[in-house]
Amino acid sequence: MDFPERFANLPDYAFPRLRALLDGHAPGGDVLHMSIGEPKHPFPVWVSSIISEYAHEFGKYPPNEGTPELRAAIAGWLQTRYGVTAAPDTQVFPLNGTREGLFNACLALCPETKGGKTPVVLIPNPFYQVYTVAAQAVGAEPVYLPATAETGFLPDIAGQPAELLDRTAIVYLCSPSNPQGAVASRAYWAELLALAEKHDFRIFADECYSELYRGAAPAGAMQVAAETGADPERVVVFHSLSKRSNLPGLRSGFAAGGPGCIARMQQLRAYAGAPLPLPLQRVAERAWADEAHVAANRALYGEKFEIADEIFGDVPGYRPPEAGFFLWLPVADGEAATLKLWQETGVRVLPGAYLGRDAPGGNPGQGFIRVALVAPREDTRRGLKAIRRCLYA
Numbered sequence: 001m002d003f004p005e006r007f008a009n010l011p012d013y014a015f016p017r018l019r020a021l022l023d024g025h026a027p028g029g030d031v032l033h034m035s036i037g038e039p040k041h042p043f044p045v046w047v048s049s050i051i052s053e054y055a056h057e058f059g060k061y062p063p064n065e066g067t068p069e070l071r072a073a074i075a076g077w078l079q080t081r082y083g084v085t086a087a088p089d090t091q092v093f094p095l096n097g098t099r100e101g102l103f104n105a106c107l108a109l110c111p112e113t114k115g116g117k118t119p120v121v122l123i124p125n126p127f128y129q130v131y132t133v134a135a136q137a138v139g140a141e142p143v144y145l146p147a148t149a150e151t152g153f154l155p156d157i158a159g160q161p162a163e164l165l166d167r168t169a170i171v172y173l174c175s176p177s178n179p180q181g182a183v184a185s186r187a188y189w190a191e192l193l194a195l196a197e198k199h200d201f202r203i204f205a206d207e208c209y210s211e212l213y214r215g216a217a218p219a220g221a222m223q224v225a226a227e228t229g230a231d232p233e234r235v236v237v238f239h240s241l242s243k244r245s246n247l248p249g250l251r252s253g254f255a256a257g258g259p260g261c262i263a264r265m266q267q268l269r270a271y272a273g274a275p276l277p278l279p280l281q282r283v284a285e286r287a288w289a290d291e292a293h294v295a296a297n298r299a300l301y302g303e304k305f306e307i308a309d310e311i312f313g314d315v316p317g318y319r320p321p322e323a324g325f326f327l328w329l330p331v332a333d334g335e336a337a338t339l340k341l342w343q344e345t346g347v348r349v350l351p352g353a354y355l356g357r358d359a360p361g362g363n364p365g366q367g368f369i370r371v372a373l374v375a376p377r378e379d380t381r382r383g384l385k386a387i388r389r390c391l392y393a
């Protein structure tokens with residue numbers, strides 16, 4: 001029997017490609033992983049005790065729409081963080097992390113056609129890879145928009161032809177962005193919301209790095225929608241405890257947006273989803289209600305960003321990231337630099353091209369490496385110094 005063609009042209013995922021690039025070569029020093037964006041700072045101490053306290057609830061099926069307590073905690077956080085009033089019962093939807101939500105939202109909300117044509121899903125390039133499989137899964141056409149130095153490391157959506165925007169059903173926008181650490185300003189969101197209204201599309205705002213900022217807290221899409229009086233159905237935001245609370249293995253996040261969007265996402269998930277186990281929802285409830293651990297986490301990244309600025313401050317093209325936990329460092333060729341670094345120092349980073357797609361102007365990640373600042377501070381310092389010596393001597 002045949003296999004589907006739908007995903008046949010997907011390139012290998014970034015990490016198998018990295019293994020294929022490096023694993024045939026010996027590391028040139030103590031191995032240091034700076035390739036994967038897996039948070040390594042400690043998660044809050046109360047996580048384990050909450051799980052044991054509620055362990056008996058593993059004996060129950062969790063409700064699809066999340067517990068009322070978790071939804072209330074999330075709505076409370078949206079209010080405190082963004083000044084946004086979201087109805088806990090109709091506008092907030094707990095998820096198993098943001099990745100599945102970013103995928104399933106496309107299934108639930110992308111129409112089959114737009115103006116009689118195949119709908120377009122706009123995706124920043126480079127990007128978090130789930131956006132493209134979501135577009136392909138629904139038979140939409142993914143269109144990759146360069147997010148480069150020339151465009152402030154965010155896609156220039158306003159600059160696209162009206163014909164393309166008219167065909168657009170969904171725009172994925174990651175702010176703070178992975179990999180570049182760029183933050184969409186209020187003005188950027190406001191313009192995008194106005195375009196969404198004019199050309200009738202929805203915005204999926206991937207805001208999972210929203211709490212790892214330097215300086216001022218980034219504005220959020222739902223916040224700007226509320227402030228500008230935009231239709232709440234134009235935007236779905238996605239948030240996670242993976243980065244904010246160092247709980248990537250908890251698999252907990254949420255979507256929030258207009259009641260129409262959320263109801264359709266809930267309906268699909270009632271059939272096909274796997275809600276977060278109840279004891280883990282209890283942990284999530286506590287994590288959204290506590291800011292102390294988030295501030296401490298942010299401070300640890302702040303120290304590492306300072307170290308990065310000291311080490312790379314005079315490298316031409318170095319741009320201190322505004323948020324997130326990655327450096328997006330310019331090099332002549334990302335794959336060659338990654339291999340050289342591995343062979344000469346044992347430091348493992350990711351070629352930027354593995355996060356991008358070939359596009360008419362080339363792959364915008366080609367001249368970059370992505371460096372994750374997740375290791376402890378002194379390991380991070382050692383790794384960054386090795387990168388500096390090896391690639392920018």
Ligand SMILES: Cc1ncc(COP(=O)(O)O)c(C=O)c1O
Nearest residue numbers: 097098099128178208240242253
């Ligand atoms: C940009 C971006 N979006 C979404 C995710 C998914 O995170 P999670 O599913 O753990 O919330 C990640 C994880 O690395 C990410 O970098």
